[in-house]
Amino acid sequence: MMKTPITVLQELMVKFSESPEYECVAQSGPQHLAVFEYRCAARGHVVSATARSKKEAKQEAARLMLARLAAAGLNVPAPYTAPCAPCPPVAGDGDAVAAGGGARSYKALLKELCQEYKLPGPEYTLEGDTGPAHARRFTARGAVGAHQRVASATTKKAAQQLAAQQLYQYLRENLARLTEDFVEEEALARAHERAMERYVEARADAPHRPDLAQRVADYHLGLLLHLEEEKVNLGADALEAASPDAEPETALQAVAGALGLRAEWHSLPAEGGSLTLVRLAPSSPPLVFCARTREAAAAEALAYLRLTMKFRDQK
The missing domain is CATH 3.30.160.20 (Double Stranded RNA Binding Domain)
Known part of the structure; x- marks a missing residue:
């Protein structure tokens, strides 16, 4: 071993x-x-x-x-005697780079270079892996059109980064006169911005997760504890602006929108007819109100929101 x-x-x-x-x-x-x-x-x-x-x-x-x-002349056992460059750091899916300039992604640079000068997009393939589980070495091949480079490292992503580094440096050296206006820091900044945009989009699409640390005694304060203060203030203003003669469902839609919530309507079979449920999401704990009609369910939800805002004003 x-x-x-x-x-x-x-x-x-x-x-x-x-x-x-x-x-x-x-x-x-x-x-x-x-x-x-x-x-x-x-x-x-x-x-x-x-x-x-x-x-x-x-x-x-x-x-x-x-x-x-x-x-330096010390008797170091193989295979650690040969000098080798450190594996460059990788970030996320290999296209992003950490802000601040300390970590450089050659996959990001190579991709930006290819996009800016209309070159074929870089492609990476895993050629193989060797060694025991605790000291695995992976070999990856990177290609841009007919140009290819192969590199090995202790992780798949690091091997891809090394292959990307070799391809990037080769293209910059051999196309120096054509790519002289390519600014690395600007390219890395663009890659970082796109990575952050994808991250924000992914977070926005992620399902709402309940707060497992919330105490049962604080369940009635869920909106106050988990919504931003600005949204809570907007919700309170929307409640005050709601006309007493307005339809409860219309008023609820306006208040929920101000709070950053959405009203989801459902119908539940029941004896003698059906029940209407309205859920305000996302919230922790889930807020669900039930009545025989949509108007009555919306009125129940509005009553809860008014009590919540009243409690906030008394704190």
């Missing part, structure tokens, strides 16, 4: 009665695209590496340190 870089480095340093020092020195990007940077110090040498997880970044830092010590 192949030992991990951290284990190999630890065993090597024991011979000198020393221990390598690790430190997580940076975390960049939004939470869903976080990239971690780990620093490793040993025998007077310092290296750093970045990855999508702390564990991966620490292993990569240890691997770079072993290569550095091997170059």
Whole structure:
């Protein structure tokens, strides 16, 4: 079974009665695209590496340190003797980049370059993987038209990033006169903005999740606790503006819209006819009001909202 870089480095340093020092020195990007940077110090040498997880970044830092010590003449066991570049960090689906410039996605740069100069879009394929489960190495192929590059790394995404880096650098070097107006920082900013737009859209389409930490005693305060204060104020204003002669259903639609809620109507079979249910969503806990008619159900919902706003004013 192949030992991990951290284990190999630890065993090597024991011979000198020393221990390598690790430190997580940076975390960049939004939470869903976080990239971690780990620093490793040993025998007077310092290296750093970045990855999508702390564990991966620490292993990569240890691997770079072993290569550095091997170059300095220490007896480092194979396969950690050959120097190699750290795997570039990846973000999300590989198209985004963490804000701040610390983490660079070559997949994002390559995609922007291809789009700006009407090149075929980059394509990536997994060529294979080798090694035991704790030290897996993945090989990925990246292609832009007839140009292809193959790279290996400890994760699939990192391997794709390396292949993208090689393709990107090749195109920039060989098409330098044609791509001289391509600004990397602007391209990364565009990629980041698009990634954030997709993230916001995904969050907007995500189903509402109940607040499991909410106490039963606070259920009647659900609207006050979980709606933004600005929306609560708008809802209170809509309630005050509602005419006493207005149809309850019309007034409810106006107040729910001000609160950022929607009124969902349902019919429930019952003895002697049917019941009408109106649900205000999304809310935590769910707010459902029932009556024989839509008008009566809407009136019940409005009565609850008025009591809620009255309680707010008394706090």
